[in-house]
Amino acid sequence: MLILASGERVRHMTIRPWMIVTTLSSFALVTLCYLGATAYLVLRDDLIGASMARQARMQNDYEDRISALRAQLDRITSRQLLDQQVVEQKVEQLLQQQDALFSRHGKLGGLMQRAEDSGLSVPGTKASAYHPEDLQQQGSLKGGHKAIEGILGTSGAASIKPAQPSGQESVADQADRVFSKVTLSLKNVEQEQLKRIRSLTANASRTAEAMASIMLRTGVQVPEAGAGGIGGPFVEPVSANSFDTSITALDQALSRLESVRKAAVSLPFANPAPGHEITSGFGNRIDPFLGRLALHAGVDFQADLGTTVKATGSGKVVNAGPSGGYGNMIEIDHGQGITTRYGHLSSILVAVGDTVSAGETIGRAGSTGRSTGPHVHYEVRRNGDAIDPMHFLNAGLKLTTYLK
Template sequence: MRHSAISDSTGHRPSRRGIRPALFYGMFAVLLGGNAVTGTALMMAPDIARLLGGQNELVLSAYEDRLAQMRVEIDRLHSRNYAQAGDMNLQLQELSAQQEVLLEQHQLVRALVTKADQLGIAAVTPAQDAPLELSLETTHSGNPDVAATAASVAQMMDETQMAMTGIAVAATERTAGIVSELGKLGITLDLPDTQPAGVGGPFIAADDALASVPMIEDANAVMDALMLYQAARDSLSVAPVHMPITGNFRQSSGYGNRKDPFTGARAFHSGLDFAAATGTAVLSAADGVVTFVGEKSGYGKVVEVDHGNGLITRYAHLSAYLARQGQSVQTGTPIAKVGSTGRSTGPHLHFEVHRGDKSLDPKPFLDTGKRILAMLG
């Protein structure tokens, strides 16, 4: 590399003891990396918060503005260092651009991993201690080994991309599992439509200068998968697939034809019986609204809850009421106490599921709930 000589006011030239190439490139890398890391952390934080809030269109616009600001800052650094150093390898500029994309990608992955953790999804994540600064490796001659450094940056970018893919796959698989399980019960989920409506225009080839935008679109696609999973998981609260009783109990009778305990003749039993001590809490099997509190012939004291989708659950032979008609309840809300009122041989909960005027076997509902909970861990 050629060094320019500087003369002092007397015309004498100082000794040619310039900065060593390896030291200069190292200082340049640290300066550039430090500014990029700091700039990214400060400017991306508000957008990450909006990303977690689901405002994806605002995120795209905000990121484009901040990417432009970061490019201006990096260009300024390049210009200053070019003026000081003279002829700089253009590949260093390409690496710094790659590093900029990597830093943004890493911030997005951190945000997505945080959201996935909140939803109980454990995803493969990049090494937390992986260095984010552009660390230039050198050859035996002391010059920067651009190829090795580029390979290192590319590897880190692949790792962060793999993390985003892992989150999306896990969320999509769980969503599909919930939809499938509830679909077997005739429950159709009303999930949000993540596809934009009212879009179009002529096909124009992609602009390679906007390389960072697809990365943000990938992150938004992962966030869409997480939002769909969250909606599917939340829908479980309105599906009567949760046990209506806890503690010490046993199933004492199933759904369908059985020997009547009073007459000994064959008779139809329209629900499940769970034998338990008098006073044991009876829980709502899902979110809903209490539509009936009172007595019915043969059932004794009864509470009924409407869960939407045409589904109603009935809890009978109760000893006491804990809910009132018109009350909104959540999954697991205590609504009554086990008893032996009505046509009953001993304290137990009689649990029914109805779609319209037709009774359904509650067992497939409760079994589905167990499978889904096991799938979600």
Template sequence: MSHSASSAPVLPVSGLVTQKTYTIRRSTVLLGLAWLGLTTAGCGLSGWYVLSKDDLAARLIARETTRQYAYEDRIAALRADVDRLASRALLDQDGVEARVDELATRQAELESRQSLVTALADTLQAGGIVPASKAAPLRPRLIKPEEPIRASGITSFAPIMPTKPTPAPETPGLRGAGDTQVAPWRSGMAEPQPPAQRVETALTRLDRALASTAGAQLAALRDMDETLQASQKRLRNALSETGLDTDRLAAQSSVAKGVGGPFVPLKIDTAAGPFEATLSALQPRIASVMRLRSLAEQLPLAKPMAGEADFSSNFGYRVDPFTRSPAMHTGIDFRAETGSPIRATAPGKVITAEYSGGYGNMVEIEHANGITTRYAHMSAILASVGQNVTTGTVIGRVGSTGRSTGPHLHYETRIDDEPVDPTRFLRAGGRLAGLR
């Protein structure tokens, strides 16, 4: 489509200015209109931006302010949690230290009890009440934890960092293994326990160890009590064979020699617990058994000759070997070879060591509680007057001196110079020997 300008009238050339004609294309007009529209839009946007700039900034500032307040509230909450956890940790630490102090007190108490139990066991062993093979279980070992905990050592609940393990790569798959997946390597170190749990575990272990030791000590005391009861009963039964008032004689028996020191009474509160109650009950029983044993050691309960007794004549009425008439035999006779050793049947002091009429060569020993023993018809006297002898001391040799029909030992037991049957003492000695 062709565009041409409209024809204008032609003026005369003479005396007039010539006018120049311009032609504007439609595309140029459209381009100008587009530019005008863009410029107008830009101006509008600029105006809108200028008008809305303050409101946008206000919204941005408000949003940042809200976010800041939220962060500050979160930080305050975290600080409160930290303070609460710190306070709880301090309370837990105070509780642990109080528990450790309580366990330390129990430990010291157990150590004190241990010394008492060991001393009692040694006393029973030294007194011959229990043999050494049976005295060891009466001394329970004081159990101590492998890792003792002290209150002063617990200063923080920070975990103990283990040694850093070396990272191991995953095991590569082998050729031909198909789809089988090989598990990756793992460190052999177990996950560490939390600090509070480690402390609680250690304290629990220590508490159980102390409880076990306390139980063992109480069991040892009860075993001692049972042993003492059995010993007291056996001693009374055995000594009853003598026909003596053992309670009266035991109360008068002398104490062991080579001991002493200032008297410091041991105060025991029987209401403190079963250990103290059992220990208090043991005291009179130990004293009674020790007195009975001391009495048994002072009485002539041993045999005057070694080996099996070969009695040739008993105590009491018999037919006199010389006159063939009834007579009173004041002792017992042991048949033996001439020269066989004769031994003292109890500790004492020699008051006679000479030839004495029908007794022949005789030794008389004075023992405690008004008891004396006589050994007659000796071929040789091996003791002297005033000599202190012990049980088993050889005081002479078997013979046939004095009023005797052959080699033998005439043995007498007297109480306040009155003859009593020696077999009563020998039976008691035999029963006690069978109990050892």
């Protein structure tokens, strides 16, 4: 108990245990708060410094990451630009090769048509329908073009993709692979063209020589292609590749063949009465009217009255009308001094000055003039002298194979 005295006044205060505990607790709480506030004030600067340092480190890490990404972006962009330039260069080269190949097809078109007109063909090929895109390699070309478009679309994309993982093809590697495939296809197309050109050249040369040999045995000289006057100032030759050389060789071979075919068609190698047998040959025989030996200047074909008579070669009609023992007679000039005569006709279907072609009907069989009955009298003359028509008829049978 606590007693307080002030003058006459005396006060009594009883201190209980809980009051002591409360007082001590309050003191301890105040002390702790003081110590906590003091510690906070002391440690605050360290905490703020640590926080700022941590933020600085995070900012530095972020800036380093940004720099690394920017450097990676620059590398990828530079690589893509380089790859795109490489692809564009290869595309330009490919287009040049393709343009050259298709321009060659333009040169080939006329020659292929001439070859077809001359009866030539390469096994498995129709000259008139010849197109580079019909070759087996065209499928590779189309596939290559799709792959090229894909590469160009990838290399030209606006978005930047991460770097290629190891072992995966880059755009440049894909371009090299695709362009190698397409270039090989174009080379195969070119080789196929050259192969067909050379085959046609060889066929044209063989055919021309075979026909010329057959005609030569009849005494016909086949003129060389392009024969005639030539000239001009001397100019150094231009460089020529294998394709241009092959084209020139084919053109010359076709010109030679066309010259031989033209001569074969113009000269009398056909039959004036196809399907009719010969009743009297060329040479000496007993004359049916005089009963003594006489020269028969032609051959006679059995024919009924009115049977069609055909020109044995193209040429110009120089005589058409009655002519002594020939009766109604037609004479055609075929050039090179060679003429043909068709006698004893019942009717004449052409006039002097007309131009006729081989196989054209020019008259009808009869028995006019010095004749014992309907037939076709046929003669071949060189420079006015009668020669055996059988030489030309036999040669015509052999030439038929090449004139189809």
